[in-house]
Amino acid sequence: MSVFYKGMDLSFLPQGADEGMQVKDFDGTVMEPLALARKYGVNSVRLRLWNEPEKVPEAKGYCSLAHTLKMAKEIKKHGMSLMLDFHYSDYWADPGNQTKPLAWQALHGEALAEAVYTFTRDTLLALEREGALPEVVQIGNEIRSGLLFPDGEVPDFKGMAALINAGIRGARSVADKERLKVMIHLDQGGRYRLLKDWFDQAFAQGMMDFDLIGLSYYPFWHGTFMDLKDTAQQLIEDFGKPVMVVETAHAWRKSSKGFIDDEQEKIAGIPATPAGQRQVVDMVMNIVASLPDGMGQGVYYWEPLCVPDGNGGWNESMGILAADGTVMEAVKSFAFTREQACPEKIAKIYHPKEITCAYAQRAQLAAMLPRQIQVLYYDGTARMTGVIWEPLPADIGIGELVLKGILNGEASAGGCRTAVRIQVVDCVEERPNLAANPQWKDGFAGWDIATSGEEVTVRLDGEELTVVSQMNFRFALSQQIRLEEAGVYRLRLSCRGVDTTGVDVRMFMETDEQYQDMAIHPSDEDWTVYELENIRCDKGTLTFGIKIAAPPIRVAFARIRLERTDEGKRR
Numbered sequence: 001m002s003v004f005y006k007g008m009d010l011s012f013l014p015q016g017a018d019e020g021m022q023v024k025d026f027d028g029t030v031m032e033p034l035a036l037a038r039k040y041g042v043n044s045v046r047l048r049l050w051n052e053p054e055k056v057p058e059a060k061g062y063c064s065l066a067h068t069l070k071m072a073k074e075i076k077k078h079g080m081s082l083m084l085d086f087h088y089s090d091y092w093a094d095p096g097n098q099t100k101p102l103a104w105q106a107l108h109g110e111a112l113a114e115a116v117y118t119f120t121r122d123t124l125l126a127l128e129r130e131g132a133l134p135e136v137v138q139i140g141n142e143i144r145s146g147l148l149f150p151d152g153e154v155p156d157f158k159g160m161a162a163l164i165n166a167g168i169r170g171a172r173s174v175a176d177k178e179r180l181k182v183m184i185h186l187d188q189g190g191r192y193r194l195l196k197d198w199f200d201q202a203f204a205q206g207m208m209d210f211d212l213i214g215l216s217y218y219p220f221w222h223g224t225f226m227d228l229k230d231t232a233q234q235l236i237e238d239f240g241k242p243v244m245v246v247e248t249a250h251a252w253r254k255s256s257k258g259f260i261d262d263e264q265e266k267i268a269g270i271p272a273t274p275a276g277q278r279q280v281v282d283m284v285m286n287i288v289a290s291l292p293d294g295m296g297q298g299v300y301y302w303e304p305l306c307v308p309d310g311n312g313g314w315n316e317s318m319g320i321l322a323a324d325g326t327v328m329e330a331v332k333s334f335a336f337t338r339e340q341a342c343p344e345k346i347a348k349i350y351h352p353k354e355i356t357c358a359y360a361q362r363a364q365l366a367a368m369l370p371r372q373i374q375v376l377y378y379d380g381t382a383r384m385t386g387v388i389w390e391p392l393p394a395d396i397g398i399g400e401l402v403l404k405g406i407l408n409g410e411a412s413a414g415g416c417r418t419a420v421r422i423q424v425v426d427c428v429e430e431r432p433n434l435a436a437n438p439q440w441k442d443g444f445a446g447w448d449i450a451t452s453g454e455e456v457t458v459r460l461d462g463e464e465l466t467v468v469s470q471m472n473f474r475f476a477l478s479q480q481i482r483l484e485e486a487g488v489y490r491l492r493l494s495c496r497g498v499d500t501t502g503v504d505v506r507m508f509m510e511t512d513e514q515y516q517d518m519a520i521h522p523s524d525e526d527w528t529v530y531e532l533e534n535i536r537c538d539k540g541t542l543t544f545g546i547k548i549a550a551p552p553i554r555v556a557f558a559r560i561r562l563e564r565t566d567e568g569k570r571r
Contacts, residue, residue: 004289005244005298006334007044007083008037012303014071015062021307024326033305034078036327041334045075046083046246046300048141049123051101056091063087065123072132083246083300084127084134085141085185086120086167088148093141095187095551096472096502098149112151113166120170128174137180138246139167142187142216142501144198145472145551154198154552155455155470157205165208181211185246187500189215190223191524192231194498196238212297213239216247219280220264221499224525225347229287229380236295244298245288249318250280252328257312267499267523269348269376272317274328281333283347287380289338304330343379349407350374352420359426362396373418375407387418398424434481434489434562435544439463447545450476468554478545481562483537488566490533491544497522497555503548505555509535510543517547522555533565 013033023033037045049068053059061067068084075082087093090101100107104115120139127133143164146153152160164184171182188194195215213235217228232243251260251272260272270276281301288296306319320330352370372384389405401422436446440460449458452474459466467475491509499522508517509532518532544562548555 002242002294002297003043004296004336004338005044005081005083005300006041006285006336007046007246007298007300008042008304008334009046009048009085009247009300009302010034010037010071010305011046011048011063011085012306014067015060016306021305022325023305023321024324026327028326030325034074034080036331037305037334038078038080040327040331041336042080044081044083044135044298044300045071046085047071047075048085048087050087050090051119052090052103055102059091065126068123069126069130069132072127072134073130076132081136082132082134083136083138083183084123085138085246086123087141088116088119088163088167093143093147094501095142095145098140098143098145098147098153100148100151104148108151112148113162116148116163116166117170117173120167121173124171124174124180133175133180135179135181136183136212137171138183138185138214139164139171139210140185142185142247144186144188144194145470153471155201157201157207161202161205161207164202165206168208168210177211183212183214183244183246184210185214185216187216188222188498189217189245190225190227190231191498192227192234195231195235199235199239211241213241213243214246215243216500217245217284218247218249219268219270220250220260220521221267221501221503224269225283225287225376225380226382228284229290232288232291232296236291242295242297243288243291244296244300245284246298246300247302248281248284248299249302249304250277251317252277252320252330253317255312255316257310258317259314260317261519261521263519263521263528267521267525267528269350274330277320277328278330278333279347281330282336283378283380285333285336286341286343286378289336289341290343290379294338301330341379343377343381345378346375346416347378348376349416349418350376351418354421354423356423356425359398359424362424365396365422365424366392369403369420373407375416389420396424398426400424431563431565434564435479435560436481438560438562439558440465446479448476448478448480450474464556464558466554466556467548469550470552472551473548475548476545477557478543480541480543483539483542486536486538487564489535489537489542490531490561490563490565491535492529492531492533492559492561492563493546493557494527494529494559495520495522495555495557496524496527498524498553500551500553503550503553505550506547507532508543508545508547509537511537512540513538520546522553527558529559 050063054061140147146160152163304320306315386408387405407416455471505520506517
């Protein structure tokens with residue numbers, strides 16, 4: 001069976017070293033970072049390469065060819081393989097950013113393709129001369145929206161394919177597939193339809209053959225663990241190519257400056273704790289290793305060796321080092337082997353949602369209890385399992401009730417339990433909805449819509465409004481009303497959709513005096529209710545709605561409500 005790669009993207013290590021970062025083992029011993037990674041089972045390292053990062057102040061000159069050559073030689077000395085990630089940019093490339101290097105700004109067509117070919121070839125030749133040729137090379141980073149904009153931006157799949165082919169030819173001019181595997185890397189690792197459509201269109205427009213499919217999978221962005229398993233399995237069946245997850249991660253804590261908030265933690269379904277972080281890595285390892293015929297070939301954690309520095313962002317909560325540089329539990333995940341896979345281990349029980357029951361209907365409460373709930377296993381499979389609930393109290397009054405249950409069937413051997421929270425209420429008073437045409441029964445009457453261009457499709461399906469684009473785009477939906485008196489207001493809506501790097505979806509309320517908004521994190525597992533509440537507005541004009549700035553995604557909205565929540569006149 002093929003080697004299973006347990007990797008880390010360690011592109012930030014040179015910068016970390018220059019800034020005085022120290023990496024410590026569990027006992028506090030300071031270790032050389034690559035030595036620590038190797039000690040705990042890491043057998044491969046991924047590095048990104050920027051063309052001329054010295055031309056971009058934010059890059060600080062890191063991830064250059066010189067840094068890459070030095071790092072690559074050290075990686076080989078530690079007995080680990082190398083994956084090289086060509087960004088074809090002087091700085092970040094991802095679904096929302098695929099910027100041409102400054103030196104290539106004036107190049108188009110064959111001249112741009114020749115630059116890609118030459119840069120790829122010359123970089124790999126330089127590494128080969130140093131005895132550090134990569135085992136795997138990526139032609140672009142997360143290129144679902146294309147690369148080298150605007151020349152290779154989808155939906156111009158023909159232009160994109162020409163640039164990808166130039167990179168593939170550059171790699172093949174240095175080494176054949178026995179020595180060097182070529183990978184195509186996309187985000188959205190848990191969304192099969194998006195990836196299948198991309199590959200179908202790219203191949204139809206002439207994209208050359210390659211060796212590996214690389215996926216980014218972050219559970220707070222890219223679908224459920226079940227989605228990851230299903231997507232990888234179907235891509236293998238469709239295209240006959242091995243799959244790697246070359247970017248994954250999970251937070252070990254939440255922080256006001258951090259990378260993950262309460263809502264994203266809920267979407268991931270695993271707590272943002274050191275134990276939760278390890279569980280996510282263990283599960284992704286199990287899912288990839290469980291793919292048929294050894295076609296799941298590896299997992300890479302994106303930038304795990306970083307220390308919180310108080311400046312927020314990724315370092316604050318997404319690495320596997322504590323604030324003093326001591327390694328945390330997730331590093332033990334890299335000792336994983338295929339033989340250690342535990343497909344029948346329970347990863348998560350999907351506990352029932354809260355039930356609200358009117359007092360007059362309390363006799364029907366037993367019929368409202370779910371008879372089955374979903375159980376997730378470490379290999380990414382999920383099964384519905386029966387629940388035996390404890391008896392309901394004989395006298396149910398108004399208030400909160402927590403009812404316990406035990407899972408029967410195959411899960412019961414572990415004594416797995418669940419519970420449901422029940423709210424018994426006198427009656428439910430629904431406040432008037434101040435939004436006009438909130439369910440779009442009259443089309444878009446009463447609403448203002450603005451988009452960045454024809455690439456944005458806005459459609460209505462019953463009471464759902466869906467926005468989708470194949471390109472980076474902007475979208476705004478808004479409505480303006482007149483408030484006759486001051487009061488406290490709340491905007492509520494349901495959202496479902498796709499998330500990834502660079503997605504910014506916000507609901508907002510705006511008056512002449514203030515602007516309030518909140519971030520929305522689309523998830524396609526279920527509809528999520530968002531509320532922007534306790535907004536005090538004076539008499540006058542109130543504008544409310546949704547704004548999106550994002551790479552190619554699909555997002556839907558429903559059940560928009562604007563309510564006054566304090567006492568007073570209501571329209």
